[in-house]
Amino acid sequence: MSVQSIGLIGMGVLVLMIFLRVPVAISMGLVGLCGYAAVAGWDRAVRVLGQVPFDVASGYDLSVVPMFVLMGELATRSGMSAKLYNAARAFFVGFRGAQALATLGACAAFGAVCGSSLATAATMTRIAIPQMRRLGYDDRLSTGAVAAGGSLGILIPPSIPLVIYAIIAEQSVAKLFAAGMIPGLVLTALYMLMVVAVLIWKPGWAPTDPGMSWRERFAALGSIWSIAILFGVAIGGLYAGWFTPTEAAAIGAFGAWGLGALGRGLSLKQTWAAFTDTIRTTCMLFMIVICAVIFSYFVVQTQLPDLLVSWMRTIELGPVGLMLIIIAFYVVMGCFLDGFGMILITVPVFLPLIVQSGWDPIWFGVILVVVIELGLIHPPVGMNIFVIQAQVPDVPVLKIYQGIIPFLVAPFLLLGLLLAFPDIALWLPQTLFPPR
C-alpha cells in the first residue's frame, strides 16, 4: 500500500473516531501513532510517542499559552467587563440600540485583554443581557449581540487560537497578534452595522436610549484607564518589540491580577479559581497540542500535503479559487468540530499548499480565526450560543439562533474583504516588523 493511501485511511479513521466520541486528542494521538508505525515501523513510532510529550511541555515558547489564558481568566473575574460596558455606552448615548452597540464595543475592548471567545461571551452575558432585558430589548437582539461580540475575543489580540496556530505553523506570535488587530476592529464595525440594519428592519427590538449625563459619560470613560494601560503595556510592548510573547503574557497576567486586586474586584478566592480554571484549560489544550504533534509526524510521512499540491496544480485552480474551497471546507467542518481540533488536524496538511499558491501564512492565520469565530456562533454547535443559554436558561435556543442570523453576515463580509484586500491583515505586521 502506498504511503498516500495509508495517509488517506488515517484521515478517515481520525474523523470517524472523533465523531464516535473519542476525545479529539486521543483520536489524533492514536491515529498518529498507528499511522506512523504503518509507514516507518513500530520502533520509530514509539520513540516519537515517548519523546514528544516531554519536548512539547518543556518548550519555553509554549509557556505563553497558560499565561494568556490566566490573563483572560483574571480579567473575567475582576469586574473589568462592567466598566468597559459603561464606557462603551458613553459613546452611543441617544442612539436606538445603544446598549447592543455598547455590548459589541465592550466585547471588542475585553477581547484586548482576553484571548478566549467563550470567556468573553460568558462575562458579557452577565453584564449586558440583564441590562438590555430591563430596558425592554428583544431577547433575539441582546443574545445575538453578545454571541457575536464574544467571538471578537479570539481575533483581537491576545488570542489563544492564534498562539496555537503560531505553534503548529511555526509562525511568529507577535506578527499574528498584529495581523489580527485591524480585522478585529473591522469585524466590530461590521457587527455594529448589523445592529443598525436589524433595527431599521425591526425598530421594535430596541428602545431609544434613556440617556446619560455628560458627567456620567466622563466618569464611565475615566474608569477604564487601567484596562487601557494593561493592553498598552502587554500587547503594545509586544508590538514595540520590548517583550517576547512569553514576557508579554506574564506581564499581562500579572497586570490583570494587580488591577483586579487594587480595584477590589478580585478576592483571593476568585484569584485561586482563575488559577485552577487556567490549569484545566491549559491541560486540555496541551493534550491536544501534544497529540497533534504526534499526528503531524504521521502527516509529514504520508506526503499527503505534496499530493494535495500536485492535485491542485492539475486542476489549475487559481489562488482565490483554492482559498474559497478551503474556506468553504472550514465553514462546513466548523459545524461539527471545535476550533482547536480543526486547526491542529488541518494546518499541517493545508499549509504547504497555501504557501505554494502565494498566500501569506500570517494572513491565513487570521482567515482561520475568522472561520473559527463563525463556527462559534453558527448552528448547530455554536459554543458561544450554549454559553449564553446556560446563563439565561429562560431564552429558548431557537430564539438565540434567530438572533444570531443577521450577525453571521459580518464574518462572511470580513472574509470577502480579507480576500480582496489582504493588507487589512498584513499592513500592521509588515509596518511593525519590517523584513530585514
Place this chain on the structure above:
Amino acid sequence: MSRLTRWLAALAALALLVMVLAITVDVVRANVFHRPIKGVFDLVSTLLVLVVFLGIPQTFLTQGNVTVDLIDRFLGRRGVAVFRAIAGLLTVVFLGLLFWHMFLPALDTYQFDDRKPDLDLPIWMIWVPVLLGTGLALLAVIVVIARELRTRGGEGGRP
C-alpha cells in the same frame, strides 16, 4: 483519587504562579536595572512541565478533554454509554502506551546525566512529574470507567 488529583492540580497552579512572577521580575530587572535573572529560561520550561503534567490527572478524572458529542442525539442512553466505554478503553490504550514508552527516554537522560544548561538541573528530575502525571492520568481513566460500569450495573440490577 480525586483528592490526590486536586492536590496535584493545585501544585500545577502554584508552578504557574511562580512562572508569572519569575518572568515579571526578570523583565523588570532586565529593563530597569539591566540585570536579568540567570536561568529564567530553564526555570520557565521546567515549570511548564509541572503545569501540564501535574494538571492532566485531574483533566482525565473530570473528563475535561474535548469530545464531539454530535451523535448523542441519535443514540439512546445505552448507545452513548457504549461509545463512552469504547472511548475510555482507547484512552487507556493510548495513555498506557505513552506511559510505557516514556521510560526509555527518561532513563537515557539519567544515564547520560543530561542537565539544563543554566540551572544545572538534571533532566531526569523533570521526567519524574511527567511519568507521575501520565501514570496517574491513566489510573484516573480506569477509575472513571470502573465508576461508570458500577453505576450502570446498579441501574441494570433494579427491576
